[in-house]
Amino acid sequence: MRTPASRTAVFSLLFALFVVASGVTPVAAQTAGSSGQVIGEPDLTVLTSTEEFEPGTKAQLRLSVLNRGRIDKGGPSQYENRVTTARGLTVTVNAGDAPIEVNTGSLGVGNVPTGTTAVDPVDITVSEDAEPGTYRVPVEFSYAYTRGVNYDVYGAEYNDFTRTETAYLTIRVRDQARFEVVDSATSAQVGDTGDLAVTVENVGTRTARDASATLTSRSDELTFGSASASSTAYVGGWKPGERRTANYTVALADDAAVRGYTLDLRVDYTDTDGISRSSRPLNIGVRPMGEQRFSLEGVSTSLRVGQDGTLRGTVVNDGPSTVYNPVVRFRSTNPNIDVDSSEYALSTLAPGERADFQYTVGVSSAASASVQQFNLTVKYRNQRGDVRYSDGLETKADIAPQRDRFVVEVADDTIEAGGETALRVRVTNNGDEPLTNVEAKAFVNDPLASDNDEGIIAALAPGESAEFTIALSAAGNALPKTYPVSFDFQYELPDGDSEVSQTYKVPISVTPSQGGGFPTGLVVGAIAVVGLIGAVGWRRRNGN
Template sequence: MKKRSLAMLLVAAALVLAAGTATAVTRGSPDITATLQDDTVAAGEEGTLEVVLVNKGDLDIGDQQNPSLNSEVTTARGLTVDIEDGKAPISVTTGTRSLGSLPTGSPTTTSFDISVDENAEPGTYNVPVELSYDYYSQISDGVRQQSSVTRTRTVTVTVSDDATFDVTNVDSNAQVGSSGTVAVTVENTGQTAANNSDVTLASQNGELTFGERTESTRSVDSWAPGESRTFRYDIAATDDAQVESYPFQLSVAFDNPDGVRKESATSSVSVTPDPEQTFSLSGVESSLRAGEEGTVAATVTNDGPRAVDNVVINWASDKSDLSPQETQVAVGDLAPGDSTDVSFTVDATDSAEAGTKQFDFVASYRNSEGDRAESDTLEAQAQVRPSQDEFSVDSANTTIGVGQSGNIQVTVTNTRNQTFSDITAKVFTSSPISADDDEAYIDELEPGESETITFSVSAEGSALQKGYPISLDFRYEEPDGDSSISDTYREEIKVTEPNDGGGLPLLVIGGVVLVLVLAVGGYMRFR
């Protein structure tokens, strides 16, 4: 019994040794299938065929101890794919595709651009797909045997008789920084009518949009074969848009004659906006002065590129000490290159600082779509001059004898650029000078106009022979109806020796009056 067990052990050991010296072989090949993601096309269509490839692999002899060798013999290496036209009414415009390695498992997709013949007959057609690749057909003791093969698979393409669409014209008046329209003309190039069609234009860039949306849709009930339709879409270009081509995609969803909802292939559409509408200011002039009413005037030019209607120039400056009486000046219509003059009347407060100031304006207008639009800010620089008195005063006949009275004449000139009216002049004196008639009136003074007024003043007998000051001011009405009081003007009255031709001195007259009073009193007492 023991001898038999020992013999069996020896046989088992021999078998193990024999197995260890046997040669390990892994053998197999790729097995690739080809299908189309969408196998339906239409006559006259330009589109793509999406070819889906799946490698199922074919393993003849596997290696349980080293499974990675199994995938080596089933992987296609250096895979290239080509589509032949065959007898299908299509033209393939894409060359050979190189995909690299394709292991088993997950599918991979490659696309080919095609165009379908205009007169293609509806039906199903076989299209050859040629696959070329290398693979390891066998691995034995680390030695890899490589093979190269070309396999042909067949996919089917169905040419439907559904409607197809072709963009034949694109016209746009879009403009940078403004709104406009895009008109797209589309032809039904298919063999059947399209019903309940929704034609969608989608922007591929945020600088040209349909208001707040990136796409817009137009609808048409019935669309016959060979019929062209024009669809208009409202579009807006931002201020950041450039004068360059922007891509759009147009697609049509429709019901075919069987009532089945279909979606056309997308068509590429490009839109190039015109340059932004611009204006310029030139010849800026200013008559502004602190404390006065003045004007800011300039020439406005439409720099194009388009004619604009109902142009209005708006005051856009925010200055508390410079206030326009009107904030808008209507200009009217301006063709490209046309110019017109505008002027704003401005009230400058007394606190307005003199110097060069910047003023901002904005041109608003109606564009080619009739929509109201605005220009960028138009900047201008203009001078504000320092304030000056409302009047200049020149006096005459300012000499009075001690104890005498007389008239002084004052010539008043309006130094502002506006007309003053209802002007009341008043003179103020202090002892020993007094005013017997301290007011004078001027009905109106236009800019630069002068008028002479007269006051009656007296010098007391106690006055010394020297100069004494008097003051004048003016109450007047401005053009807007406001009443104002001027600053105070000072003039000099010179007191001299009594003038013989000027009547009795006041002291002498007073003495004579006193003597007469006493004499009359005594007479009445002793009568």
């Protein structure tokens, strides 16, 4: 009868012989009543569903990993799964000799059991001058795996390894027609229609049949024919190396800016196999001719927060043409800046001539004192009577801090409790403009009152002062302290607009009545003292 020790020795000897035969490093087996071995390994293949690409394009390689798994010696399913799973798989695609640039680094796939596992797409760029043909793309994958498992009732021991392999994918660069824009020219002007000629070459290796070239505008300021966003020109058969010029009629809107416009060109054709295809989009830049230029000189401002001011300056026609019926247009993106009239008409200006302009600009109280940038443009008519717009003419303006419209003072700021007084109020125009019909209104709260709280001043020049009087009384029980009396003013500006000022407050001190009266303050103080003494006694009785 064999002892446990002899059984262990026999088991170890058999496992060692098996491992040597299979090339697995020996691992000490545990003694057990139920034991065994599982031996296997992953068997990986990298697959792709995208194999054909066009030169000069960005594309994606869509990969998947097929793990067939191999079991050399079977056993419990959990151990078979262990030896056939590739753990922590990473995949790296390299360009190799293929005319591509790989834009994605190593991809982490994770654990890959038997079956097919998807891999994140790999971004590639196919070279513009890639020669048609097939290419092998190396794919390197690394993972950890278990070659063998020794198990018994006490557990299992694993023989773990790492592996790095390189597989190859085959891709094909398609042999086909390809197109490049080699030249473009236009006679179009802002507000006019004109010709746009685009010359395109077939730089591919195959003939394009029934080809047509479609131009599409990215801006609604540039259109084709009857205000269409695109236009198509038929070209027909197009051999490799052949250049074709397509002509289009384009129109620029009257208010279009003089700048470059981007158009997209797409060539639709039928290849030699009879399959309909479209080229990648080709960008074309178009700039209208005949740009008119202007500049500004001597710009000055007198702007202040909460007040109206002026913006004046001189516009210069820098050429190249005479402009007719020019109008300077003022625009501000600041909602706190307001212009009564945004246009200032000038006389006809020949190249080099100048004309002055002036705007009345209102700055709201919500604005901040800062340096503001204003944008002026010139609207004009050319020699054909077509309307044109200049590029923006930028200028800066200093906005001064807000200054109170009025300075409000009182001649006597005291009143006796229970008494009345005629309060004389002095008002000074602290602004830069003369004011008329200045109507004052006083606001008081208990214990102050007024049965005549309004006053009027016919006119106030800048820096001028005037007085008005209101009736003011104080209740007999008014406490001796300072109370506010508030004023606001409605007035007319030189342009006839009426405005209401901010609220101004002046302090009025109420003094005790000279006629005596019940000493309310003394009684209140006495009550407070008695309450304090009572509270102290209560705390003492309660041991606090």
